[in-house]
Amino acid sequence: xxxxxxxxxxxxxxxxxxxxxxxxxxxxxxxxxxxxxxxxxxxxxxxxxxxxxxxxxxxxxxxxxxxxxxxxxxxxxxxxxxxxxxxxxxxxxxxxxxxxxxxxxxxxxxxxxxxxxxxxxxxxxxxxxxxxxxxxxxxxxxxxxxxxxxxxxxxxxxxxxxxxxxxxxxxxxxxxxxxxxxxxxxxxxxxxxxxxxxxxxxxxxxxxxxxxxxxxxxxxxxxxxxxxxxxxxxxxxxxxxxxxxxxxxxxxxxxxxxxxxxxxxxxxxxxxxxxxxxxxxxxxxxxxxxxxxxxxxxxxxxxxxxxxxxxxxxxxxxxxxxxxxxxxxxxxxxxxxxxxxxxxxxxxxxxxxxxxxxxxxxxxxxxxxxxxxxxxxxxxxxxxxxxxxxxxxxxxxxxxxxxxxxxxxxxxxxxxxxxxxxxxxxxxxxxxxxxxxxxxxxxxxxxxxxxxxxxxxxxxxxxxxxxxxxxxxxxxxxxxxxxxxxxxxxxxxxxxxx
Amino acid sequence: xxxxxxxxxxxxxxxxxxxxxxxxxxxxxxxxxxxxxxxxxxxxxxxxxxxxxxxxxxxxxxxxxxxxxxxxxxxxxxxxxxxxxxxxxxxxxxxxxxxxxxxxxxxxxxxxxxxxxxxxxxxxxxxxxxxxxxxxxxxxxxxxxxxxxxxxxxxxxxxxxxxxxxxxxxxxxxxxxxxxxxxxxxxxxxxxxxxxxxxxxxxxxxxxxxxxxxxxxxxxxxxxxxxxxxxxxxxxxxxxxxxxxxxxxxxxxxxxxxxxxxxxxxxxxxxxxxxxxxxxxxxxxxxxxxxxxxxxxxxxxxxxxxxxxxxxxxxxxxxxxxxxxxxxxxx
Amino acid sequence: xxxxxxxxxxxxxxxxxxxxxxxxxxxxxxxxxxxxxxxxxxxxxxxxxxxxxxxxxxxxxxxxxxxxxxxxxxxxxxxxxxxxxxxxxxxxxxxxxxxxxxxxxxxxxxxxxxxxxxxxxxxxxxxxxxxxxxxxxxxxxxxxxxxxxxx
Numbered sequence: 001x002x003x004x005x006x007x008x009x010x011x012x013x014x015x016x017x018x019x020x021x022x023x024x025x026x027x028x029x030x031x032x033x034x035x036x037x038x039x040x041x042x043x044x045x046x047x048x049x050x051x052x053x054x055x056x057x058x059x060x061x062x063x064x065x066x067x068x069x070x071x072x073x074x075x076x077x078x079x080x081x082x083x084x085x086x087x088x089x090x091x092x093x094x095x096x097x098x099x100x101x102x103x104x105x106x107x108x109x110x111x112x113x114x115x116x117x118x119x120x121x122x123x124x125x126x127x128x129x130x131x132x133x134x135x136x137x138x139x140x141x142x143x144x145x146x147x148x149x150x151x152x153x154x155x156x157x158x159x160x161x162x163x164x165x166x167x168x169x170x171x172x173x174x175x176x177x178x179x180x181x182x183x184x185x186x187x188x189x190x191x192x193x194x195x196x197x198x199x200x201x202x203x204x205x206x207x208x209x210x211x212x213x214x215x216x217x218x219x220x221x222x223x224x225x226x227x228x229x230x231x232x233x234x235x236x237x238x239x240x241x242x243x244x245x246x247x248x249x250x251x252x253x254x255x256x257x258x259x260x261x262x263x264x265x266x267x268x269x270x271x272x273x274x275x276x277x278x279x280x281x282x283x284x285x286x287x288x289x290x291x292x293x294x295x296x297x298x299x300x301x302x303x304x305x306x307x308x309x310x311x312x313x314x315x316x317x318x319x320x321x322x323x324x325x326x327x328x329x330x331x332x333x334x335x336x337x338x339x340x341x342x343x344x345x346x347x348x349x350x351x352x353x354x355x356x357x358x359x360x361x362x363x364x365x366x367x368x369x370x371x372x373x374x375x376x377x378x379x380x381x382x383x384x385x386x387x388x389x390x391x392x393x394x395x396x397x398x399x400x401x402x403x404x405x406x407x408x409x410x411x412x413x414x415x416x417x418x419x420x421x422x423x424x425x426x427x428x429x430x431x432x433x434x435x436x437x438x439x440x441x442x443x444x445x446x447x448x449x450x451x452x453x454x455x456x457x458x459x460x461x462x463x464x465x466x467x468x469x470x471x472x473x474x475x476x477x478x479x480x481x482x483x484x485x486x487x488x489x490x491x492x493x494x495x496x497x498x
Numbered sequence: 499x500x501x502x503x504x505x506x507x508x509x510x511x512x513x514x515x516x517x518x519x520x521x522x523x524x525x526x527x528x529x530x531x532x533x534x535x536x537x538x539x540x541x542x543x544x545x546x547x548x549x550x551x552x553x554x555x556x557x558x559x560x561x562x563x564x565x566x567x568x569x570x571x572x573x574x575x576x577x578x579x580x581x582x583x584x585x586x587x588x589x590x591x592x593x594x595x596x597x598x599x600x601x602x603x604x605x606x607x608x609x610x611x612x613x614x615x616x617x618x619x620x621x622x623x624x625x626x627x628x629x630x631x632x633x634x635x636x637x638x639x640x641x642x643x644x645x646x647x648x649x650x651x652x653x654x655x656x657x658x659x660x661x662x663x664x665x666x667x668x669x670x671x672x673x674x675x676x677x678x679x680x681x682x683x684x685x686x687x688x689x690x691x692x693x694x695x696x697x698x699x700x701x702x703x704x705x706x707x708x709x710x711x712x713x714x715x716x717x718x719x720x721x722x723x724x725x726x727x728x729x730x731x732x733x734x735x736x737x738x739x740x741x742x743x744x745x746x747x748x749x750x751x752x753x754x755x756x757x758x759x760x761x762x763x764x765x766x767x768x769x770x771x772x773x774x775x776x777x778x779x780x781x782x783x784x785x786x787x788x789x790x791x792x793x794x795x796x797x798x799x800x801x802x803x804x805x806x807x808x809x810x811x812x813x814x815x816x817x818x819x820x821x822x823x824x825x826x827x828x829x
Numbered sequence: 830x831x832x833x834x835x836x837x838x839x840x841x842x843x844x845x846x847x848x849x850x851x852x853x854x855x856x857x858x859x860x861x862x863x864x865x866x867x868x869x870x871x872x873x874x875x876x877x878x879x880x881x882x883x884x885x886x887x888x889x890x891x892x893x894x895x896x897x898x899x900x901x902x903x904x905x906x907x908x909x910x911x912x913x914x915x916x917x918x919x920x921x922x923x924x925x926x927x928x929x930x931x932x933x934x935x936x937x938x939x940x941x942x943x944x945x946x947x948x949x950x951x952x953x954x955x956x957x958x959x960x961x962x963x964x965x966x967x968x969x970x971x972x973x974x975x976x977x978x979x980x
Contacts, residue, residue, distance in 0.1 A: 034975075037551065041577060042975050048564050135706035139692075162887040166850050169880035173857050176873045179582040179618070181695045183670050183866035186582075186616045187873065188857065193589055193619035197581030211913075218912045219904030221945035264702055265695075319721045320702050327552025327698075331560040334795065341723050387946070388956050391939025392963050394916060395932055399967055402928075403977045405579050405586065412920045419913060427842040427899040442695075445872040450692050453868075454664050454709065457690035544976060575976045600978070670866070 005350060009057070009357035017058045018362035022369050025065020030081045030377065032073050032206050033400015036066035040328040052336045052351045057358030059332065063325045064116055064308050064362050067268055068370055071108040071301055076101055076225065076381045077393060079210035083201055084268025084304040086435060087276040089209060090156070091289065091296030096225050098292055101382065105374040106239035107294055108301045109367065111250065114243070115302030116363035118254035119261060119309025123316075124356045128345065130310075131317035134262045139454070140465055142265070143447030144474040146440040149270055151481045152277045153433045156290060164433045167424075171437020172444070174199045181442065182449045194409045201269075203401045203414040204438055208431040210397055211418025217390050224386050236371060242294050249279050249295050250302050257303030261310025267323045268304035269439055275303030281481055309359065316344055316352060538774075539598065542573035545761075546602040548587025550580040553696055554634055554717055554797075555603045555759055561791050562631075565782045582618065583669060584608050589619025596766030598775065606630075606758035607818045611671050614819060614828045622815060628772050629779040630760035630802040630810065632792060634715035636677040636732040636753070637743075638665075639704060642725055644711070649729040649749055652711060656687035663689045664709040666700040671827045673757035674700070674713040676818070677732065679825040684751045715756055716740065720796025732756055738793055758800065758814070776804035839899030843891050850884035912942040928979040929968055936960045 008014075028039045040059055047055030070085030075092035088108065095104040122130060137145075150168055157164025177188040178198030189195040217224060243250060253275035260271035279299035280289040289296050311322030312329075319340035321327035333340060338348050345352055381389065401414045421431050455464030465471065545563075547555050559576050566574040579587040587602055588609060594600045604627050612618045638649065646652045656663040667674030670693045678691045692709055694700040697718065704712040705725065712718070716737050719728040728743045732753045736745055746753040761779060763772055780803055782788055789799055802810045822828045857877040861870045915938030922931040940956055971977040 037578070038975060041551065042575065044560070044576070045563060045567070045573060135702065138703065138706055138708040162883045162890070163847075166847070166880055166883040166887060169876050169883060170850060170853065172876040173853065173873065173880065176857075176876075179585055180866075180869045181583070181669070182693050183864075183869035185864040185866050185869040186618070187864065187869060188860050190860075191617065193617070196589065196619055197586035200581070215909050215913065216904065218908040218939070218942040219906075265699065314702075318702070318705065318725075320698050320705075321552045324551055327550070327556070330552060331556055334557055335560050335564065335791075337791075337794075339721075339723070341721065341725065385956075387940055387944035387952075388959055390912070390943035391936040391960060394912070394939045395936055395964060395967065398916065398919060398932070398935060399928075399971055399979070402979065403971055403975065405581060406577075406978055407586075407590065408920055408923050408980075411923075412917070415913070415916050415920065424846050426901055427839060427846050429846060441872075441876070446695060448872065449868050450694065450703075450708075452871075453690060453692045457661050457664050457692075459662075542976065544978060577976065594978070 005353035006357045008053070008350070009354045009361060014054055014057050014354075014358055015361060015365075017054055018061045018358055019365050019369065021058045021061025022065040022362050022366045023373065025062035025067075026069035026072075026366075026370060026373050027065075028062070029066030029069025029085075030072040031396060031400060032077075032079045032081050032210060033202060033397065033403055035082055035202060035404075036063050037324045037328065038403065039066060040325050044328060044332045047332050048335060052333065052338050052348075053354035053358065055332060055336065056329065056351070056355035057362065059325075059329050060308070060312075060355065060359045061362035061365075063329075064305070064359065064366060065369075066325075067305050067308055068109070068112040068116075068301070068366060070304075071112070071297075072105065072374065072377045073210075075104045075108065075297075076378065077210060078213045079393075079397075080205055082268070083205060083439065084272055084307070085300070086205065086269050086432070086439075087272035087300035088297055088304075090276065090300075090432065091291070091293050094290070094292035095294070095297070099225070100292065101225055102235045102375065102378045103239055103242075103294070104297055105378050106236050106371060107243060107297045109370040109374055110239055110243045111253075111298045111301035112305040112370065113363055113367045114250055115254040115257050115305035116308055116366065117360065118251075118302070119258045119306035120356060120360045120363055121309070122258045122306075123309040123312050123359070124353075127313045127317050130258075130262055130313050133259065134264060134314040134318065134320065134322075136470060137263050138468070139447045139450035140468060141447070141470050141474065142263075142443050143451055143465075144471045144478070145263075145266070145270070145274075146444035146447065148277075148474050148478040148481070149273050149440045150436065150444070151478045152273050153436055154482050155277060155280060155484060156432060157430065160428050160430070163428045164430065167429050167431075167433030168437040171434035171439075172441035173437075174204070174434070175438045175441030176445070182446055194413075197405065197407075197410075199413065199417070199438060200404055200410065201435070201439055202404050203410050204417055205435055206397050206401055207414035207417035208421040208435055210393065211415065212422035212425055212431070214390055214394055214397075215418075215422045217386060224389060225382055243298060246295050246298050249283075249298050253279060253299040253302045254306045257306030258310035260303070261307030261322055262313050264314055264320050264322050265443065266307075267311075268307045270443075271303040271307045272300035273436065275299040277481055278477075281484060286484070305363075312356075312359075316340055539570060539572050541599065542575050543598075544600045545574050545576050546587060546600065547576060547578050548580065548584040548602060549578065550696075551578055552698060554715065554757070555605060557717075557795065558632055558759060558792070558797060559603060561788065561795070562779075562782055565785060565788050566778075569781060569785075570778060583612070583672075585612055585618040585620070588625060591620070591762060592624060592764050592766065594764045596764040596768070596771070598763065598767060598771040601761050601763055601775065604760050604762045606760075606814055607671075607673055607676060607822075610815050610818045611676075611822050611827065614822065615671065622811070624765060625762045626765040626767060626772060627760050627762040627807055627811065628776045628804040629783075630758050630800050630807070631779055631783050632797045633756045633758040633800050634673075634717050634796070635737065635756040635798050636673065637714055637716050637719060638681075638729040639701075639712040639714045639718050639722075639726050640710070640729060641704060641707065642727055644727065646711065646729060647727075649744070649746075652729060653685050653687055656685070656689050660688040661690050663687075663711065664692055665689050665711045665713050666692050666694050666703040666709040667713040668697045668700050669693055669695070671822065673715075673755075675827075676821050676825065677753070677755075678713045680753060680821060681746075681751065683824075684753065715796065716798065717796035719743070720794065733798060737796070737798065739796060756798070760802070772804050779803075837895075837897045838901060839897050840891065840895050842901075843899050844888060847884045847888035847891065851881050851888070854878070854881035854884065908942040911938055915939065915942075923980050928972075929964065932964050932968070936964060 070081035073081040074085040074088040455461040
């Protein structure tokens with residue numbers, strides 16, 4: 001952890017790479033359908049001619065920017081630019097609708113920078129011990145974690161509990177369509193080839209979140225977002241003050257994000273959800289969450305940015321990628337001849353530490369860059385006449401969905417889901433539970449089947465599912481999260497429908 | 499006809515030609531002209547991996563990438579098209595342009611077993627596989643601190659406690675799974691296979707002691723180094739990277755094989771294009787620097803070109819279908 | 830609105846969708862009977878049952894306590910239909926006339942659908958040009974920088 005590595009990270013070239021990466025990543029992340037994974041995949045060959053540390057810094061900076069960039073579309077268009085920004089729509093879009101969009105964007109920036117720093121510092125100081133967390137999480141823990149994530153549906157569906165749960169179950173059914181991972185069966189395709197690939201998360205996200213918004217935008221002459229006539233730049237200090245007031249939320253969410261990022265296969269979306277759930281459960285004003293509560297954005301954006309640093313922990317220490325972008329980074333490293341694994345920190349220490357410092361620098365650079373881009377993004381979305389905004393976003397959804405798997409059928413599926421999502425939203429069925437079910441379904445299923453297989457083989461089913469300490473802790477959190485909204489729904493029984 | 503890059507001089511000329519070609523290509527693309535079929539590379543090639551990033555297919559493609567650029571002067575762009583365990587990519591291959599700019603990775607046993615199980619959108623013979631350039635030999639992997647020091651230890655434990663030895667692996671009806679079934683038959687044991695999504699997840703499970711062993715590949719041993727111990731590898735001779743690890747054959751189990759990986763073109767590609775690609779990949783494959791990188795990664799080299807592909811595939815089809823039928827995976 | 834709660838749009842729609850979900854759950858259960866591996870049946874069956882129970886509960890409670898909640902609300906229908914059908918047509922046209930051409934269909938229809946003010950020569954020009962620029966820049970970004978094979 002020598003300081004010399006910090007200096008080598010501070011070379012003008014590396015700083016330029018970090019800045020470029022953060023900016024490019026932010027732009028990429030803000031376009032729904034374009035993911036960090038795609039961007040990294042394309043840019044890997046450029047890194048072959050660079051030295052490993054600089055290459056890593058570039059890739060890490062893009063990744064950092066992309067996770068942050070997803071918030072723009074989430075806040076301003078109710079469409080997560082990347083899956084990690086799903087939970088940001090919960091409070092981001094309501095805030096934008098009531099004219100606080102620029103505040104939301106600035107908040108997202110501060111939170112992302114803070115969360116990213118926490119993740120990067122964890123990577124710097126605590127990587128080897130924290131990597132053990134990644135290993136301690138077995139199939140059963142993943143199963144309970146996904147149940148915990150799904151319990152968020154209950155707490156989200158203020159008053160519409162049954163409909164929310166139905167949506168979640170529906171999402172989970174959607175996730176089973178196609179070739180099963182844990183067995184060789186093909187499910188719910190009804191003999192058609194089109195559905196063999198199943199419902200991709202990104203396509204479903206775009207369909208279920210963005211299309212309904214567009215359908216309603218064309219239908220009415222009102223402006224898309226309310227615009228406050230006066231105050232513009234003062235909002236940055238306002239955002240800062242709000243963030244400082246929620247210090248505990250910030251810190252807790254960043255830690256949660258780092259820990260979830262360490263778990264391979266979990267990723268930014270799960271981190272945002274878990275952090276949001278906790279913030280809502282412990283927040284002063286539960287009801288305000290989901291209607292434009294700044295604490296919601298603070299929680300989700302700091303958590304999902306913390307997964308960047310957190311995800312690199314198992315990637316570098318164990319050679320096991322925490323998230324798909326990490327897998328690409330691993331590939332790039334391998335080509336350069338850098339061996340990952342426990343020896344990496346000692347053998348290739350200079351590369352690793354230079355990279356981590358570079359990541360920290362990139363995260364810091366995201367503050368000015370992000371605020372600037374955020375302001376620009378907000379201004380343009382708000383001032384572009386709706387007549388141009390709608391077709392542009394519509395066009396973006398088509399090209400973005402196509403780019404996921406180079407398939408037109410994906411776009412058609414996305415549109416069908418979109419119309420369906422709009423329809424059911426009219427009658428009380430929200431989109432988020434469905435997307436949650438879609439994301440968490442596979443994690444739940446695989447965890448359950450694997451846990452069951454192992455438990456049955458070792459004649460230890462009960463102990464397997466209920467006897468492990470981490471699982472017990474997660475179950476406890478789940479129960480706490482569930483009891484609150486059921487209690488609230490019970491209190492409100494006479495007035496709201498279930 | 500294929501490009502061959504031997505000196506920097508020729509390289510520089512080709513770079514200039516490439517830039518001019520690129521500009522022309524862009525203009526042509528913008529006006530949507532169909533290109534005349536010829537056995538030449540024009541511009542960057544698209545190498546589609548039908549899985550997500552990070553797997554063995556991705557790693558081996560990434561290793562090929564710089565050598566391709568070096569030898570033939572063009573960019574090799576790796577993109578991912580996951581879904582259906584590869585089925586989505588393979589089902590879409592023949593819908594792609596056969597002009598030689600697009601290639602796709604293929605995997606055995608996947609492309610043989612999947613169509614045999616259900617209608618997945620393609621048949622094994624549909625895929626114009628023109629080269630098999632490596633395989634990852636099956637291997638049983640345990641953690642470094644595992645009580646199993648040798649394969650015999652594991653077998654003894656499995657015999658004493660049928661069903662209780664849990665082994666992680668990637669997917670079902672995959673190379674790992676077939677290996678586990680085959681070995682159980684040869685050794686007369688009953689182990690429990692726990693499927694995970696990809697080799698990475700299977701390795702995590704092993705390292706986290708969720709299972710006591712893993713059916714993986716030599717690449718796992720290479721990547722994890724001292725954290726793991728391989729009990730045996732399914733090769734004819736010991737892997738150069740692991741001189742201390744016996745082969746299954748040595749220990750009395752007639753098992754060789756693993757997951758084979760190769761590359762295919764859409765079947766609309768001409769015979770010249772196919773031969774050209776076969777030769778290009780062969781050239782990369784015979785480059786000692788490339789071989790070293792692959793071996794260092796734990797891969798095992800293989801050279802089956804377009805000429806020898808038909809017989810190779812026929813033999814594999816027979817072998818895999820027989821194994822799968824015996825295992826009850828297909829009817 | 831004038832309609833009684835039990836006959837309102839919101840009521841009918843909510844009941845319809847709940848029923849639809851129950852139906853989907855049943856289809857899923859039926860499909861699981863064709864799986865060969867017990868492992869692949871467990872999860873869909875559990876989830877389908879959950880779906881049927883929750884949608885069923887929602888159905889029953891709504892029947893017992895009708896309300897006006899929900900409905901299509903305000904909004905001009907032909908615009909919505911135009912927008913969505915244009916997007917679908919774009920998808921089907923894409924393999925035939927190429928990406929940019931079908932994109933033009935989507936964009937123009939979107940413009941018409943979203944434009945509530947009166948058209949003037951100036952707006953046609955500006956919107957049309959900006960549209961063209963947007964489409965072409967995205968096309969270049971995706972096709973040539975990100976190497977996405979757009980038709």
